[in-house]
Amino acid sequence: MSLGGEQSLSAMNVNVTIGDKAILRDVSFTVKMGEFVGIIGPNGAGKSTLLRSLRGMGNITAGDIQLFGEPVYTMGDKQLARMVAYMQQEVNVGFGFTALEVVLAGRYPYLKWWQNEQSQDYQIARKYMAFTGVEALAEKSLQQVSGGERQRILLAKVLAQETPFVFLDEPTASLDLVYQEEIFRYCQAMCQEGKTVLIVAHDIKLAAKFCSRLLLLAGGTVIADGNPSKVITAQNLEKAYGLHSTVFINKVTGNLDIHTYEAAGTAAGQQSVHVIGGGGSAGSIIRLFHEKAYSLSGGVFQPGDTDADVAKAFGIQVVMGQPFCVIDELHARQNREKIRAADLTILSNLFYGEQNLDNLDAAFSAKKLIILEDTPIEQRDFTGGKAAKLYQDLIEKQQVTVLTSSQFADKIVAGRL
Numbered sequence: 001m002s003l004g005g006e007q008s009l010s011a012m013n014v015n016v017t018i019g020d021k022a023i024l025r026d027v028s029f030t031v032k033m034g035e036f037v038g039i040i041g042p043n044g045a046g047k048s049t050l051l052r053s054l055r056g057m058g059n060i061t062a063g064d065i066q067l068f069g070e071p072v073y074t075m076g077d078k079q080l081a082r083m084v085a086y087m088q089q090e091v092n093v094g095f096g097f098t099a100l101e102v103v104l105a106g107r108y109p110y111l112k113w114w115q116n117e118q119s120q121d122y123q124i125a126r127k128y129m130a131f132t133g134v135e136a137l138a139e140k141s142l143q144q145v146s147g148g149e150r151q152r153i154l155l156a157k158v159l160a161q162e163t164p165f166v167f168l169d170e171p172t173a174s175l176d177l178v179y180q181e182e183i184f185r186y187c188q189a190m191c192q193e194g195k196t197v198l199i200v201a202h203d204i205k206l207a208a209k210f211c212s213r214l215l216l217l218a219g220g221t222v223i224a225d226g227n228p229s230k231v232i233t234a235q236n237l238e239k240a241y242g243l244h245s246t247v248f249i250n251k252v253t254g255n256l257d258i259h260t261y262e263a264a265g266t267a268a269g270q271q272s273v274h275v276i277g278g279g280g281s282a283g284s285i286i287r288l289f290h291e292k293a294y295s296l297s298g299g300v301f302q303p304g305d306t307d308a309d310v311a312k313a314f315g316i317q318v319v320m321g322q323p324f325c326v327i328d329e330l331h332a333r334q335n336r337e338k339i340r341a342a343d344l345t346i347l348s349n350l351f352y353g354e355q356n357l358d359n360l361d362a363a364f365s366a367k368k369l370i371i372l373e374d375t376p377i378e379q380r381d382f383t384g385g386k387a388a389k390l391y392q393d394l395i396e397k398q399q400v401t402v403l404t405s406s407q408f409a410d411k412i413v414a415g416r417l
């Protein structure tokens with residue numbers, strides 16, 4: 001029987017209070033079979049407390065938790081162990097036991113008597129040890145393995161329980177890059193087969209890549225709940241973590257990516273800057289200005305250009321032209337208006353081909369102009385037409401500063417613009 005899509009877990013107005021401190025406040029959500037739910041949020045948000053409560057551990061102060069319609073707190077130990085496999089954050093494992101014995105203990109809800117090595121339980125234990133890459137450690141005691149290996153042994157134990165629910169509290173904490181991904185990948189596969197996995201994770205990008213749903217907790221409440229692209233937004237991250245970030249789709253990986261930056265000062269925000277770029281030369285400058293809270297504009301950029309992508313990711317309004325075309329009159333006018341309004345205009349490593357003719361011409365109307373030029377001027381060829389001539393005129397214009405991109409970046413970072 002397929003359980004896919006059926007409601008399997010429900011938490012209703014769950015409150016946990018310890019002393020006079022509210023650890024969880026009115027947490028409500030339901031989970032369907034086959035969902036892969038990542039529970040994310042800052043340290044102390046209540047993630048582990050929530051997972052423990054869902055497993056019927058610790059006492060909730062108010063509310064109700066049900067698994068398949070049955071209150072979790074009325075279930076017996078063995079019934080719960082057949083229902084939920086739970087890997088805690090910190091586990092006191094018997095260090096005298098071998099890895100195989102520890103994994104075999106995951107079969108406890110099914111064992112009637114200690115089995116021989118040919119029994120099905122041994123085979124199941126070895127199967128999951130092979131999956132988590134610890135088969136070769138079967139006879140080693142837990143004292144003889146590394147922290148990451150121990151984590152993978154404990155994961156094999158949890159998987160060997162073969163329950164419809166798998167709850168994992170930071171299972172990737174001491175794992176290397178390969179196993180971190182592997183665990184998420186395996187959980188995803190389990191969910192596709194109908195299991196329900198809840199995982200507490202700090203790696204938001206990994207959780208967003210693999211989980212079908214994220215639950216963002218902060219201060220004991222659910223800040224956001226839904227598919228990863230709905231939950232991982234700059235606003236939600238600021239609300240939960242107090243973090244300044246830009247959330248975007250990484251064009252190389254196709255995955256959701258997060259760029260974080262320090263809270264900017266207010267002084268920089270009073271200066272307005274217009275960036276004339278294109279061809280990918282201005283992206284890093286736009287990022288730096290944005291992080292320092294300058295009031296930014298840009299143009300005329302071409303669609304598909306990485307400068308345009310960076311501006312879009314940071315939510316900066318830029319004048320966009322047509323792809324592979326000379327700048328048309330409307331966009332040229334909009335660009336000039338922004339240049340005139342800006343305190344400072346930056347012309348960043350502009351390719352002085354004819355399609356940039358208007359960008360170069362418009363730069364003459366800047367109040368203050370800084371040209372970023374990473375090719376030594378003496379190596380530039382200014383003999384190639386109208387645009388090249390304009391560029392030369394700009395460089396030779398009085399009160400124009402010419403810097404390399406890195407000299408300029410140093411100035412912004414040091415706040416010496």
Ligand SMILES: Nc1ncnc2c1ncn2[C@@H]1O[C@H](COP(=O)(O)OP(=O)(O)OP(=O)(O)O)[C@@H](O)[C@H]1O
Pocket residue numbers: 018023041042043044045046047048049050
């Ligand atoms: N037994 C306890 N007594 C008092 N306070 C507790 C107890 N257990 C947890 N807390 C508090 O409850 C809050 C939530 O803890 P919890 O471990 O659930 O957070 P978390 O989101 O899992 O954090 P982390 O990411 O750091 O593991 C924290 O402020 C913690 O100090």
